[in-house]
Amino acid sequence: MNYAQLLFPDFFLIACGYLLCRHTALNRNIWEPVESLVYYVLFPVLLFQSIVKSPLDLGATSSLISAGLLMGLGGIAMAYSLPYIPWLGRHIDRREHAASAQVAFRFNSFMALALADRLAGSEGLQLIAVLIGVCVPLFNVAAVWPMARHAGRGFLRELVRNPLIIATVAGLIANLLGFSMPTWLEPAVTRIGAASLALGLMAAGAGMQFGHLSQAKTLAAAVLSIRHLFIPLLAFGLAKAFGLSYTQSTILLAFSAVPTASSAYVLATRMGYNGGYVAGLVTLSTVLGVVSLPFALGVLR
Template sequence: MNMIMALFPLVFLIGMGYVFKRTGFLQEGFWANSEKLNYFILFPALLFSNLSNVKLDLGSMLMLYMALIVIILLISMVLWALKFYFHIPVHRFGVYIQSQIRFNTYIGLSLMGLMFGTTGMQLFATIIAVAIPLVNIVSVCSFTQSAQGQLRFTLISVVKNPLIIACLWGIAFNCSGLLMPEGISQLLKLLASSSLPLGLISVGAALQFSQLKPDFGRVMMNSVSRLVGVPILTYFVAQGFGLAPLHIAVLVVFFALPTASASYILTRYFQGDSQLMAAIISLQTLLFALSFPLLMQLLF
């Protein structure tokens, strides 16, 4: 599928969310409630539905997970080295870490479905199960100098994360060999079908372009690093691990995604530079529509 056409429904839904929020078409209370519904019910249903049916090839998947972990840790170590070299303050360093290793699950899963079908969505769901705990722990560690004692709280939060729980239950059900009753299967499909459109509209509602002006140069450099540099690094690391072509493509798409909107919430919680985080989230999401087709053309 042409990359522009693949991205069109995603960009359109994100744009809808931005317009709805700025014009007040939907009441302010809608956004918090819709995000809560999606986070605790709809998106977990989507993950469980995908993982309960995926054919797990543990040998090839293990190499995929190893490559994923190596890339996340490699990026984190480079950023930590830059932190000490340039004496980057903690309240900004946590922003930079999140901007390079966290990912927008709604955009990712939507894109996987459009590009690779059910197989791509299932692969992405298994990647999420590994990536979410790791990136959350690394993100919190990047704020630890100003938030001592919070790591234990975050580990508990990761264990309670509904997305992680859905992934683990989905894999467990898959391994059990049980057959899901048709009624429950259809219910999960109905719930799952609502998740991605609602999630993408919420992504658009969270964009804050007014925050770009104060640090535009720094935000632009950060966005280019994430949307171009990190995926190219991923491509070569994945090649080095000898991954299958589909696994390489899925991993590159994963690391080409803009950072998660939830990064803003974590940054505020740890008293980081939330204005900078909002600017980075907004610019990365905007530039993704341009960088992604070019990146796919370059690498594949």
């Protein structure tokens, strides 16, 4: 499989967003409302639709779900153990770490869904939606908790206001209750989903910032190594341990190697942290995805 060709559409949209924001009148003042529209409206609709689109076969996907959750817990454990590693912890600022640790385990859902569609069609979309459905609440809890603790903000209040958690929980409940999207509504919802993927990737490009990467280099190297090397290796081991099928292994490995969530810096900024530094990490993670995805899908698979 030609992975450069597979990844090109997503990275092309990211590059378009970056160039439009930097070299045209469509600057950050334009893209910030776009980010809010995608984060609070368009993407939750896509996430809900992806989960309710096909009945969940929990028996057939139980191994994939278990592997995904263990992969997520492993990534969270690695990220939050960094300040306690003797030779590394003394170079890490605890407050900076609280905002940046999320970069190590969160994922770009827009890219994950787009890749799954090209890798395995409708089956891939359903499998990645299952992983997103079970991992988004876990990852958002893990991302919000340390920032809420350091900032003295209400942890539960931040969680119940998170649109991705609301859409995920609603989608899982609707699926288990047998809800299906009305035929007359499905074309409109599908178009909303397509718009969220395109705009989300372009907004990620528009938000790319390289200037802050000189801050806390040790922390940056550590969290990005977890995101783009250690988590794919962990996913490979879990796929073998659980005996996942070829398609399930492919989706898990793709899920493990996509760049971090573009909304990570939005969350950090909204909670009063150094959003510019987190944006720099998101930027470098997006660039590293060009290497980690072929590594996971080509070398490991």
